[in-house]
Amino acid sequence: MKNALLLTICCSLFGTGLFAQEGIYGRKVRLGFKVDPVFVNALRPLENGIEKDGSGFGVNYGLMADIQFADNRGAFATGLEVQHAVSSLLYNDAGKGLYRDEAAGAAQRYKLKLKYVQIPLSIKLKTNENNGFRWWGQFGTYVGALIGSRLNYSFGNTSDNNINVMSKTNKVNMGLLVGAGGEYRLAEKTDLFFGLGLENGFTDITTNKDWKDDKVVLNRWALRLGVFF
Known part of the structure; x- marks a missing residue:
């Protein structure tokens, strides 16, 4: 949780600086739409007696915004998106789980279907364009x-x-x-955006006072697909 807060603060401060200097350096703000198929949604328990019990498919979709650096070889990347995640847990410990009292010692299976409104905050670095292509790498938080x-x-x-x-x-x-991924110039002001991304959760998804399960985090692997205008 502390790590995520630190990343959020750093990315937010850096992005604020870019906005403030936009008039001086002429940095451009690119907007786009994205649809990210998520092929791994994994609730990962951090203690014994609980196991991952399957990963479901999901999707992220929404708006992207890149605040370009002066040389166009990087950007502060943010946006607004809706996230859908589905994953399952198996509780073998009779003292844990949402329905542990009713289960009377039997193994409990739970399939959680989660929906978030999410804001990514990251730094995206890019290569020079070559034959319409350029490659990028991204690091930050959400x-x-x-x-x-x-x-x-x-x-x-x-x-x-x-x-x-x-x-x-x-x-x-x-x-x-x-x-990490790439972009391809479709037209003068239109770029196809594609890549692969990891979201590695820091915060506890379940509430300990109800589940008694210490900490469960959500990890996701997704394809990045979108168009910038």
């Missing part, structure tokens, strides 16, 4: 606000689906954001 949390659960012969667990899920998700 901050997500929970807007939806649904649960499927089962233990023994008992199960239920689509339970609203907003009150039992942490409202903020933060983590490390890294990525």
